[in-house]
Amino acid sequence: xxxxxxxxxxxxxxxxxxxxxxxxxxxxxxxxxxxxxxxxxxxxxxxxxxxxxxxxxxxxxxxxxxxxxxxxxxxxxxxxxxxxxxxxxxxxxxxxxxxxxxxxxxxxxxxxxxxxxxxxxxxxxxxxxxxxxxxxxxxxxxxxx
Numbered sequence: 001x002x003x004x005x006x007x008x009x010x011x012x013x014x015x016x017x018x019x020x021x022x023x024x025x026x027x028x029x030x031x032x033x034x035x036x037x038x039x040x041x042x043x044x045x046x047x048x049x050x051x052x053x054x055x056x057x058x059x060x061x062x063x064x065x066x067x068x069x070x071x072x073x074x075x076x077x078x079x080x081x082x083x084x085x086x087x088x089x090x091x092x093x094x095x096x097x098x099x100x101x102x103x104x105x106x107x108x109x110x111x112x113x114x115x116x117x118x119x120x121x122x123x124x125x126x127x128x129x130x131x132x133x134x135x136x137x138x139x140x141x142x143x144x145x
Contacts, residue, residue, distance in 0.1 A: 040088030041078070044102065047092040048075045051100060063096040067117060074100040074115045077140050115140070 051074075054065030066074075078092070081102075090105040098117040103110070110126040110133075121140040126133040 037088045040090075041082045044078055044089050044092045045075065048078060048100065048102075051094045054094065058094075059096060061096060064098060066094050066098045066100055069119060070098065070100055070115055070117060073119055073121075073140060074102065077113065077115065077121065078102060113138075 048071060051066055052068065052071050056062075056064055058065050074092070078089075082088070087104065089102045092100065092102045094100055095114075100115045101112050102115075103112040105111075107128075109128065112124050114122045114124070116122070119140075121138045122135055123138055124133045124135040
């Protein structure tokens with residue numbers, strides 16, 4: 001008996017709910033654990049959301065926290081990337097200068113999006129063996145959020 005898994009938007013007890021359809025029309029329910037990508041996206045959203053709670057001297061070096069607009073833009077950008085089925089980032093963090101960085105780091109390359117205090121978004125990529133990163137400024141508002 002062969003089955004095809006169909007995603008169902010409902011979530012049950014921390015697991016994605018799938019219905020398997022058999023050739024003989026018998027319905028079987030299967031539960032598949034949440035993918036690492038989804039869990040990584042959840043950690044990214046939690047990291048960015050926790051930055052909202054930063055206060056002056058959050059890093060013990062006298063830094064101001066990122067502005068609310070920067071945090072909101074970073075969160076919206078991350079949600080848009082997830083909706084576009086992009087891979088989940090390795091980490092998300094604030095910088096001393098009031099920016100938020102969303103970074104992907106793997107064996108193939110290092111890639112980051114930096115949302116700065118002026119609501120600019122700069123993409124940087126560093127390939128293995130490269131002596132310098134390539135960068136480009138993006139218009140985050142052109143992504144439709």
